[in-house]
Structures are given as structure tokens and as C-alpha cells.
Amino acid sequence: MEVRRLTGETLDAVLDDVARLRIAVFRDWPYIYDGSLDYERRYIQSYRDSEAAVVVGAFDGARLVGAATGTPLEDHSDDFAAPFAGTGLKLQDVFYCAESVLLPEYRGQGLGHAFFDHREAHARALGRSHSVFCSVIRPDDHPLKPADYRPLDGFWRKRGYAPMEGVIARFKWTDLGDDRQTKKALQFWGRKL
Numbered sequence: 001m002e003v004r005r006l007t008g009e010t011l012d013a014v015l016d017d018v019a020r021l022r023i024a025v026f027r028d029w030p031y032i033y034d035g036s037l038d039y040e041r042r043y044i045q046s047y048r049d050s051e052a053a054v055v056v057g058a059f060d061g062a063r064l065v066g067a068a069t070g071t072p073l074e075d076h077s078d079d080f081a082a083p084f085a086g087t088g089l090k091l092q093d094v095f096y097c098a099e100s101v102l103l104p105e106y107r108g109q110g111l112g113h114a115f116f117d118h119r120e121a122h123a124r125a126l127g128r129s130h131s132v133f134c135s136v137i138r139p140d141d142h143p144l145k146p147a148d149y150r151p152l153d154g155f156w157r158k159r160g161y162a163p164m165e166g167v168i169a170r171f172k173w174t175d176l177g178d179d180r181q182t183k184k185a186l187q188f189w190g191r192k193l
Contacts, residue, residue, distance in 0.1 A: 001065075001106070003114045005122060006055045014057055015044050017064040018101075025101040027176065029146055030138045034174045050075035052126055056118040058102065058111050066102030068115030070095055070122065073132070080134070083167045083188060089130060095123030095193075097133040116159055124193050131193055133161070134169055134186035144176070160191040 006014060019040035026033035047053040050071045058066035073081055073094040081091055097119045102111055123131050135152070138145065167188040172181040 001109070001111070002059045003111065003118065004057050004059065005118045006057055007053065007122075008051075011053060011055045012048055014055055014064055014067070015047060016041075018055060018067045018069065019044055021064065021067055021101040021103070022099060025103070026099075029144060029149055030136050031173075032144050032176045034176045034178065039173075044069075046071060046076055054119060054122045056115050058106065058114070060106070065106050066100075066111055066115070068100040068119055069098040070119040071098065072096070072126065072128065077171070079171050080169050083169050087164070087167060093129045094190075095119070095126065095128040095131050097123075097131055100133075112155060113159075120193055129193055130190055131161075132164070132188050132190040134188045137168075137185040137187050156189055161189040162191070164188045164190045 004010075016037075019037055022040055023033070023035035023037070026035060047055065047069060052075065053071040054069065056068040056070075057064050072092070073084070073096040074091040076096050076098065080096060084091060084094065097116065100112065100115050102115075120131050133156075164187075167190075169186040169188065170183045171186060172183050174181050
């Protein structure tokens, strides 16, 4: 396994693979995302447009098996920046750690820590003082929730992240079994770098 921080042209070269990983990994709980490559290509355009974007890629040989992305918050969707009004944080101080996607057979090997380590180092190099990400909020009694589901809250807390009270984003995607996009609530978690 090799983990590499990618920016600029090297980032652009893996974005289609990142899109395919998002589709595969986010099919599972709690995202239950019914993705398409066309939708993904539109969504990941913000990484192409941001000169400060990063992809941290986990490679098994030449194959991308996991990826974590990030951008300065003001370079991502307005849906993610709007909840910060009234928090006292300036968008220019916040780095948004977007998705972390890793194929199941590669989990439990420390790659999640590597993903955060690289993105946080990138954020510090950009002069950002805060790192944030968000997690989807689903009801505990959702019919598609697996009985053995274990949330990542403990992992995130060990890294110093905590839920940001009242900082909730709303973003649309199509759930498995649905025929249209619906808005989902996403809880921001943050930490000072």
C-alpha cells in the first residue's frame, strides 16, 4: 500500500477513479447513495476548480483503493459554507475535509488516520486554523440501517473532532430505491489545527 497526497494535475488524473470509489462506497449505510458517473463528475468539478484542493490516494499497486478529498471551505459548494454564518469562524480559516472512501477489504489498516494526517497537514500549509467535515444524519430506526452498524464517532473524537452545535448542511442526492434526489442533513464536526 502506498498513500500519496495529490494536487494539481496529479489530482485531476485520479478524479474519475475517486468518482467510482464514491459510488461504490457510498452505496452502503449511512449514505445509501444511488450514484452515477455523470452526477459524480459534476460534483467533483469543485476539486478541479480549486487550486488548493487535495486528494489523498491509497494505492494498491497502480489501483486507487481509497481516497480522501479536501478543499478550502469557500471553494466547495455554497450548501456547505452557509451553515457557518454566525459561528464566528471565517470561511478563509476553515479547511473542508470532504469524503473519505475506502474499499471494505482495505479498512482497519490505519489508512483513515493517514487520510486525516495528510489533509490536516495540507490545511496547515495553506494557513488554515480549523478542519471540518460532515457526516450524514439518519434516524436510528431507518429500515436500511444494518443491525451491526458501528458509527465512526469514536475514531473522529480520538482525532480531536467534535460535532459543531447547530452547524448542519443540507445537500441533495438520490438514495437507493428512490427515483429522485432528496435533501439530507449533514452534521459538521470540527477541530482547531
